[in-house]
Structure formats: C-alpha cells, structure tokens
Amino acid sequence: xxxxxxxxxxxxxxxxxxxxxxxxxxxxxxxxxxxxxxxxxxxxxxxxxxxxxxxxxxxxxxxxxxxxxxxxxxxxxxxxxxxxxxxxxxxxxxxxxxxxxxxxxxxxxxxxxxxxxxxxxxxxxxxxxxxxxxxxxxxxxxxxxxxxxxxxxxxxxxxxxxxxxxxxxxxxxxxxxxxxxxxxxxxxxxxxxxxxxxxxxxxxxxxxxxxxxxxxxxxxxxxxx
Amino acid sequence: xxxxxxxxxxxxxxxxxxxxxxxxxxxxxxxxxxxxxxxxxxxxxxxxxxxxxxxxxxxxxxxxxxxxxxxxxxxxxxxxxxxxxxxxxxxxxxxxxxxxxxxxxxxxxxxxxxxxxxxxxxxxxxxxxxxxxxxxxxxxxxxxxxxxxxxxxxxxxxxxxxxxxxxxxxxxxxxxxxxxxxxxxxxxxxxxxxxxxxxxxxxxxxxxxxxxxxxxxxxxxxxxxxxxxxxxxxxxxxxxxxxxxxxxxxxxxxxxxxxxxxxxxxxxxxxxxxxxxxxxxxxxxxxxxxxxxxxxxxxxxxxxxxxxxxxxxxxxxxxxxxxxxxxxxxxxxxxxxxxxxxxxxxxxxxxxxxxxxxxxxxxxxxxxxxxxxxxxxxxxxxxxxxxxxxxxxxxxxxxxxxxxxxxxxxxxxxxxxxxxxxxxxxxxxxxxxxxxxxxxxxxxxxxxxxxxxxxxxxxxx
Numbered sequence: 231x232x233x234x235x236x237x238x239x240x241x242x243x244x245x246x247x248x249x250x251x252x253x254x255x256x257x258x259x260x261x262x263x264x265x266x267x268x269x270x271x272x273x274x275x276x277x278x279x280x281x282x283x284x285x286x287x288x289x290x291x292x293x294x295x296x297x298x299x300x301x302x303x304x305x306x307x308x309x310x311x312x313x314x315x316x317x318x319x320x321x322x323x324x325x326x327x328x329x330x331x332x333x334x335x336x337x338x339x340x341x342x343x344x345x346x347x348x349x350x351x352x353x354x355x356x357x358x359x360x361x362x363x364x365x366x367x368x369x370x371x372x373x374x375x376x377x378x379x380x381x382x383x384x385x386x387x388x389x390x391x392x393x394x395x396x397x398x399x400x401x402x403x404x405x406x407x408x409x410x411x412x413x414x415x416x417x418x419x420x421x422x423x424x425x426x427x428x429x430x431x432x433x434x435x436x437x438x439x440x441x442x443x444x445x446x447x448x449x450x451x452x453x454x455x
Numbered sequence: 456x457x458x459x460x461x462x463x464x465x466x467x468x469x470x471x472x473x474x475x476x477x478x479x480x481x482x483x484x485x486x487x488x489x490x491x492x493x494x495x496x497x498x499x500x501x502x503x504x505x506x507x508x509x510x511x512x513x514x515x516x517x518x519x520x521x522x523x524x525x526x527x528x529x530x531x532x533x534x535x536x537x538x539x540x541x542x543x544x545x546x547x548x549x550x551x552x553x554x555x556x557x558x559x560x561x562x563x564x565x566x567x568x569x570x571x572x573x574x575x576x577x578x579x580x581x582x583x584x585x586x587x588x589x590x591x592x593x594x595x596x597x598x599x600x601x602x603x604x605x606x607x608x609x610x611x612x613x614x615x616x617x618x619x620x621x622x623x624x625x626x627x628x629x630x631x632x633x634x635x636x637x638x639x640x641x642x643x644x645x646x647x648x649x650x651x652x653x654x655x656x657x658x659x660x661x662x663x664x665x666x667x668x669x670x671x672x673x674x675x676x677x678x679x680x681x682x683x684x685x686x687x688x689x690x691x692x693x694x695x696x697x698x699x700x701x702x703x704x705x706x707x708x709x710x711x712x713x714x715x716x717x718x719x720x721x722x723x724x725x726x727x728x729x730x731x732x733x734x735x736x737x738x739x740x741x742x743x744x745x746x747x748x749x750x751x752x753x754x755x756x757x758x759x760x761x762x763x764x765x766x767x768x769x770x771x772x773x774x775x776x777x778x779x780x781x782x783x784x785x786x787x788x789x790x791x792x793x794x795x796x797x798x799x800x801x802x803x804x805x806x807x808x809x810x811x812x813x814x815x816x817x818x819x820x821x822x823x824x825x826x827x828x829x830x831x832x833x834x835x836x837x838x839x840x841x842x843x844x845x846x847x848x849x850x851x852x853x854x855x856x857x858x859x860x861x862x863x864x865x866x867x868x869x870x871x872x873x874x875x876x877x878x879x880x881x882x883x884x885x886x887x888x889x890x891x892x893x894x895x896x897x898x899x900x901x902x903x904x905x906x907x908x909x910x911x912x913x914x915x916x
Contacts, residue, residue, distance in 0.1 A: 249769045257509070264752070264757070267508075267510050268749055270752075270760075272512070273757060274759070281907045289587055294583070294845035297523050297527070297585040297586070298587075298825075310589075360853070365860055366522060368526075368541045370538070372544050372547065423516065423518075426519065429516075430517070432513065433513055433589050433590070435590030436589070440591075444748060446504075449807065454831075
C-alpha cells in the first residue's frame with residue numbers, strides 16, 4: 231500500500247497537478263481578448279506589466295492594500311494559512327528525505343518545531359476562517375458546501391500529517407491517509423476553486439493590466455491598491 | 456416568441472419607434488409588456504458562449520466567498536448591511552446562475568437580473584479594488600446589462616436612451632441644427648459681456664476640439680457659454696464639431712454595444728474630419744469614460760486610444776492654471792470649506808485623481824477631502840444611469856445616504872462635482888435629505904475667480 235501511494239499514485243497526483251496548472255494558465259491566457267476585455271494588452275505591454283506587477287505585489291504583501299488593512303484579523307488568518315500551506319510541504323524534512331530517496335534531489339529544510347508551528351497555524355487559521363464564515367452574515371450568505379469542502383481538502387493533509395508525526399494511534403494508517411489527503415489536495419488544485427493557486431496571479435495580473443493600460447495607469451502614478 | 460409592441464428585443468432605430476416609447480408615460484405599458492416577454496434562451500446561451508471568456512469565467516469560478524467586497528459596496532452600507540447587497544451574492548445570484556443554467560431561465564429571472572443589475576449596482580467598480588482576486592463585479596454587471604438588453608430586458612429610459620443615440624447620435628433629441636444654433640445663440644447672448652467671444656464651429660486644425668454632454672445644449676446652454684468664456688480668456692484656439700459633438704453614452708449604461716460603437720465613431724469621425732491637435736471633453740464622468748476610455752475598443756481601435764489625444768475638462772483646467780493661461784485672483788479664491796466629488800468614471804477608472812487635487816490647490820483655501828477619497832471614493836449614488844430611471848428612484852435615494860454622510864463629515868457646504876451624474880445625484884440628495892449644501896461644476900466657479908486680461912474686458916460706453 232505504502233509503495234503504491236508513494237509510487238504510481240504520487241506520480242499521478244503530481245502529473246495532474248503540474249499539467250493541470252499549466253493547462254489552466256494556457257487556457258486563461260488564450261481566453262483573453264483585447265476587444266472583449268477592452269484592454270489593449272499588446273500595444274502597451276510595458277504599462278501592462280507594470281500594472282500587473284503592482285497588482286500582484288501589493289496584494290502579496292501582508293497589509294499591503296486598503297482591503298487587507300481594513301480587515302486586519304482576516305488578513306492575518308489568510309496569510310498564516312497560505313504561508314503554512316505553501317512552506318510546510320515543500321521544506322518539511324520528512325518530505326525531502328523521501329524526495330532524495332525517490333527522485334534523487336531535495337530542497338532546503340526547516341526544523342521540525344518550525345514545521346509543527348506552521349502546521350498548527352494552518353489548522354488554527356482554518357478553524358477561525360470557518361467560524362468567520364458562520365458568524366458573519368455577509369460571508370454566510372455567499373458560503374456554500376464547496377467552500378467548506380475546499381478548506382477540508384486543504385487542511386486534511388496537515389491534520390493527518392500531525393497525527394502521523396506524533397504517532398498517535400496507528401502510524402501506518404495515519405501515514406497512508408496523510409499521503410492520500412496530500413494527493414487529493416494536489417489533484418484538487420487545478421480542478422476546483424483551489425485553482426486560485428495559479429489563477430490568483432492570472433486574475434490579479436489581468437486587472438492590474440486593465441488599470442495599468444486603460445484605467446489611468448498611463449496617465450497617473452497607478453492605482454493605490 | 457411573445458414580443459411586446461414597445462418592450463421587445465428590437466433596437467430603436469426609427470423616430471416613430473422612439474416617439475411611441477416616449478408617449479408611454481413612465482413606461483407603464485412597456486413594463487406591463489415586459490411581463491410577457493419571452494426569453495430566447497438559445498440566443499442568450501450562444502452569446503454567452505461567445506463572449507463569456509477567461510476573465511469573467513475565472514471571476515465567477517474562483518470567488519472564495521470571503522465577503523471582503525461587502526463593505527466596499529455603497530449599496531451594502533446604505534441598506535443597513537443587508538447581506539443580499541454583497542456584490543459577490545448579487546453577481547452569483549444573477550450572472551452566476553445564468554451561466555450555471557446555460558441560459559435556460561424564465562421571464563421572472565430576467566426581470567430579477569435587470570432589477571439587480573440596475574438598482575443594486577451602478578457599475579462603479581469599487582468592489583474590484585477591494586477583492587483579493589481582483590474580481591470586478593461592476594464590469595460583470597455591465598456585461599450582464601448587455602445580455603439583458605439583447606433580450607429586451609432593459610429599463611424603459613435605457614431603451615429610449617440607446618434609441619436616441621442610434622437616431623440622433625446624442626442621448627437626447629438634439630439635431631445638428633439644434634446644436635449649432637445653440638452655439639450661435641450662446642455666443643451672441645454673452646458677446647456683450649465678453650467682447651470677441653465666439654463658439655467656432657467646424658474650424659480645421661484647431662488646437663482643441665471641444666465636445667459636450669447633450670444635456671448642455673438641451674437644458675443648460677449657459678454651460679456651453681461658460682466653456683467658451685474660459686477658452687476665450689485662456690486664449691485657446693478651439694472649435695466644436697457640428698457633428699460628433701456628443702460624448703455621453705446611455706447606450707453604455709444600457710449595454711447596447713452596437714449603439715455605443717455608432718456613438719463614439721461619430722466623435723472619432725469629427726476628429727478625423729477636423730484634424731485638431733487634441734480633444735477636451737466637458738465636465739462629465741461617464742462621457743469621458745465612454746468616448747475616451749472604452750470607446751476605442753467598441754470602435755475596434757487596437758491601440759485602445761482615441762484617434763487624437765483626448766482629455767477630460769479637469770485636465771485642461773489644471774494645465775491652464777499651471778501654465779498661467781488662467782490666473783486666479785487670490786482675493787477671489789474659495790474661502791469657505793469646500794470638498795470635491797471624485798467621479799468613479801474619470802478618477803477610479805481613468806486615474807485623474809492628482810489633476811483634481813492640483814486644481815483645488817489653485818482655487819480653494821480650505822479644501823477638505825472626503826473619506827475615503829480619490830480612487831477609493833464612493834459612487835455618488837447616481838452612476839450607471841441610475842439617476843434617470845424612474846422605476847428605481849426609491850433604491851437610488853437610499854443609496855444617496857452614503858454620499859450624504861461623506862459630505863457631512865467634511866463639514867463643507869460647497870461640493871465641487873465636475874461630473875453631470877454626480878452633480879445631479881448631489882442636487883437630488885440635497886432635495887431628499889435637506890442637509891444645506893450647494894454644489895457646482897468648475898466652470899462657473901472659475902469664471903467668478905479668474906483674472907480677466909484688460910483687452911478682454913467689456914468696454915465702458
């Protein structure tokens with residue numbers, strides 16, 4: 231079982247993930263249309279790139295935009311969640327040992343306590359984000375089952391990973407479940423709303439180009455995000 | 456297919472059709488007929504498949520339902536934080552559903568979409584600035600308006616407005632003769648006070664081609680005279696075109712994209728015909744947005760730019776003050792607290808925030824910013840055509856509360872609003888809420904403050 235989930239199934243999950251995000255990116259760009267979007271992308275590429283970089287940059291910075299600053303607690307949760315989601319699986323010692331073993335290369339690693347902290351922050355942030363969904367009427371009204379499912383899919387590898395790491399209960403069971411959850415997460419990224427993994431950048435770049443080229447970017451200093 | 460006599464999927468291209476619509480008072484029959492209008496779901500879906508691409512599809516798909524857009528929307532705030540006013544909810548429940556159901560929707564749903572797209576969104580695009588994914592619901596509602604228009608579900612005034620553009624190339628029934636006569640009349644009317652004052656029509660190779668909002672010749676001709684006086688004092692070599700003088704676009708509010716194209720092309724033709732160095736548009740927000748920002752795309756101009764460089768009136772004023780073409784008499788500067796209404800259409804959607812501040816630095820001693828301001832300012836409440844739609848007057852009036860409170864917070868009693876729709880909305884909010892404010896375009900204020908060179912002053916007899 232372990233061989234299967236870390237072997238063929240892992241290959242499959244990574245393939246879906248990588249091919250999927252490439253396809254999503256290509257689809258997105260191919261579906262842009264200067265006349266329908268009403269943005270002259272090509273003739274003003276320099277202004278467009280400047281707008282795109284500003285649009286992505288400000289929003290990647292914690293508290294970098296008006297919207298982030300207006301919602302300090304939410305912003306904290308979002309950044310903690312995403313930092314943990316990205317860094318932990320990439321730089322976890324255990325993952326890199328496996329990576330070295332199987333594919334002959336590895337990435338730098340973080341300490342176990344740092345990984346634990348990030349994992350716990352991911353779980354705590356997710357819990358608070360769920361509570362926020364339930365508590366705030368303006369969020370509740372737009373929330374559907376999928377929103378909860380997405381959070382579950384994203385956080386499950388962290389919960390199972392933590393349990394397996396501390397060997398609570400049956401280690402083999404939790405380890406395999408952890409791996410399956412991680413693979414499900416990878417597969418879900420290109421196929422669901424989690425595609426914002428890449429489409430965040432596409433969409434932000436597009437609106438940035440819109441503002442950078444058409445809506446004032448060529449006349450003023452650019453929008454104060 | 457059930458089609459009404461007045462309410463139908465046909466565009467208004469003949470004066471007889473227009474007159475029939477106009478004679479239906481407040482659109483009573485029109486809206487009655489709308490209840491029986493069939494939805495051509497095949498055509499609707501076909502249009503969506505052709506036009507709903509990457510950008511819109513992604514926006515609808517990846518919305519994480521975080522709710523950050525809620526507080527960005529003045530309708531949400533003005534309606535006591537009604538969750539049904541959250542932008543994400545409004546668009547998912549209309550365009551989102553339309554996509555999910557592949558266009559298979561009924562009359563009731565289309566009317567719900569129309570009511571939402573017009574009475575719950577002015578397409579101010581503020582929400583797009585507050586969404587982490589850059590989801591611009593205002594743009595999506597504008598797109599939805601286009602789908603609705605193609606199916607005949609558009610407010611009565613919007614049907615008339617787009618018809619006006621199709622027939623008169625103006626949002627009102629102002630003919631070429633009406634327009635040129637108004638220009639001549641205004642020049643004569645003010646000539647005694649301003650010796651040598653002219654409104655030059657169709658002059659070739661002028662420095663400035665001046666274009667307006669049809670409301671000016673129709674209802675406020677003195678605005679035209681004021682523009683002439685300021686150009687006269689500044690010594691500008693300017694002209695107006697006899698045709699292609701109208702910048703506004705009710706067709707844009709309606710989502711009648713074919714009419715949008717016809718309208719802006721009339722202006723671009725004037726540019727080509729008269730070969731001026733640049734164009735200056737009057738103090739109107741959506742006119743500038745339509746003709747200068749969006750228009751080139753409707754007309755298929757790949758550079759996304761008008762055939763000659765085009766400027767909003769505030770840009771010309773700032774330049775004239777900066778270069779000394781217009782000099783303000785320091786004793787006549789505005790002494791009282793004064794605030795400035797940032798129009799969504801040329802501030803957020805065209806980046807002219809600093810130009811507006813530059814003007815205020817020349818003319819006001821106690822300028823007070825609204826909070827929030829510049830590209831973060833709230834819509835006046837009358838944008839997106841809402842000022843002119845009788846059916847949605849109650850919703851519009853509720854929406855005005857946000858602007859009312861913003862103005863009150865500044866402590867200023869004078870609001871400068873260089874945008875026709877903002878100007879109207881602020882006038883109406885004073886009428887509805889009676890907060891004791893005055894409002895003005897820039898032109899009359901500038902004329903009262905500007906130093907007039909000796910040779911331009913009237914000679915004593």
